[in-house]
Amino acid sequence: MPALAAGVDVGGTKIEVLIIDESGQVVERTRRATPHVVTTPPGAATASVISEALLELLGDDTSLPVGLGLPGMMTHDGVLAYAPNLPSGNGADFTGLMRAHRPGQRFVCANDADCAAVAEYVAGSAQGHDDFVMVTLGTGIGGGLFSHGQLVRGRSGFAGEIGHMVVDPRGPRCPCGNRGCWERFASGAGVARLAREAAIAGRLPMLVEEIGDPEAIRGEDVTRAAELGSAEALAVVEEVGWWLALGIANLTAIMDIDRVVIGGGLTQAASLLIPAARRHLEGMVEGAEARPPIEIVSAHFGEQAGAIGAAFLAARS
Numbered sequence: 001m002p003a004l005a006a007g008v009d010v011g012g013t014k015i016e017v018l019i020i021d022e023s024g025q026v027v028e029r030t031r032r033a034t035p036h037v038v039t040t041p042p043g044a045a046t047a048s049v050i051s052e053a054l055l056e057l058l059g060d061d062t063s064l065p066v067g068l069g070l071p072g073m074m075t076h077d078g079v080l081a082y083a084p085n086l087p088s089g090n091g092a093d094f095t096g097l098m099r100a101h102r103p104g105q106r107f108v109c110a111n112d113a114d115c116a117a118v119a120e121y122v123a124g125s126a127q128g129h130d131d132f133v134m135v136t137l138g139t140g141i142g143g144g145l146f147s148h149g150q151l152v153r154g155r156s157g158f159a160g161e162i163g164h165m166v167v168d169p170r171g172p173r174c175p176c177g178n179r180g181c182w183e184r185f186a187s188g189a190g191v192a193r194l195a196r197e198a199a200i201a202g203r204l205p206m207l208v209e210e211i212g213d214p215e216a217i218r219g220e221d222v223t224r225a226a227e228l229g230s231a232e233a234l235a236v237v238e239e240v241g242w243w244l245a246l247g248i249a250n251l252t253a254i255m256d257i258d259r260v261v262i263g264g265g266l267t268q269a270a271s272l273l274i275p276a277a278r279r280h281l282e283g284m285v286e287g288a289e290a291r292p293p294i295e296i297v298s299a300h301f302g303e304q305a306g307a308i309g310a311a312f313l314a315a316r317s
């Protein structure tokens with residue numbers, strides 16, 4: 001089957017580069033470490049690394065479109081306007097930088113969670129669902145919104161920053177400057193924080209006895225204990241699931257969706273969090289009995305979702 005497009009996903013630690021065929025299968029891939037050097041212009045070091053990887057996979061062939069998924073607020077013109085997890089890329093004009101490396105090749109840049117949403121819509125868990133929200137749970141929370149079968153990008157391209165919906169104005173500080181953003185509760189960082197709080201408050205006595213110091217309890221410790229059936233750990237997971245459902249209820253009120261796809265790096269915890277969120281969602285949604293059911297499902301694509309979705313996006317635009 002002929003190659004369709006190349007996709008690139010720039011993460012905080014690694015850059016995934018791959019080629020997909022028309023069915024969405026990955027036919028070739030390579031990986032690089034993400035450079036974190038501040039350059040003038042911004043993003044130049046990252047663009048060089050991407051260019052090297054593309055040279056490895058494509059040689060000098062510029063016929064395939066290339067999609068780039070980037071971790072932050074992307075303008076319609078392909079500028080990474082704000083990237084809290086990739087500060088060296090703040091202000092980087094990735095479309096311009098990549099064109100300078102590979103003249104003649106077509107580049108399409110988008111937010112990484114938007115790319116993951118495209119992958120799920122075209123070939124994953126959201127196929128046939130024109131109104132859905134992609135939620136990527138990692139250290140933070142990313143989002144991709146689909147309405148009427150179209151990715152919602154907003155005026156500047158910044159729509160879908162769902163991790164920074166404020167769900168508790170008196171809550172913990174977020175790196176974005178606000179307090180009580182959704183991602184402080186329902187992401188990997190949220191699991192870790194709620195776990196530590198529960199441990200310090202004496203709600204995880206068995207885990208504290210095993211690990212020794214309540215301050216040293218990590219999110220993974222709670223997830224692992226919950227998987228083994230520990231009631232005290234399951235209570236923390238249930239709390240995180242409640243916060244997850246709260247954000248989904250807000251998104252439902254705004255977007256009128258029938259499906260939420262949960263992806264991202266927190267997949268192991270997601271198998272526990274998704275049932276917990278399902279238990280709480282119905283009681284939180286306005287007029288639940290008058291709506292079609294809202295399904296919360298896991299993503300089809302794993303850690304390659306961003307790169308695969310970027311490739312689909314490039315092929316479709």
Ligand SMILES: [Zn+2]
Nearest residue numbers: 164174176181
């Ligand atoms: Zn925030």
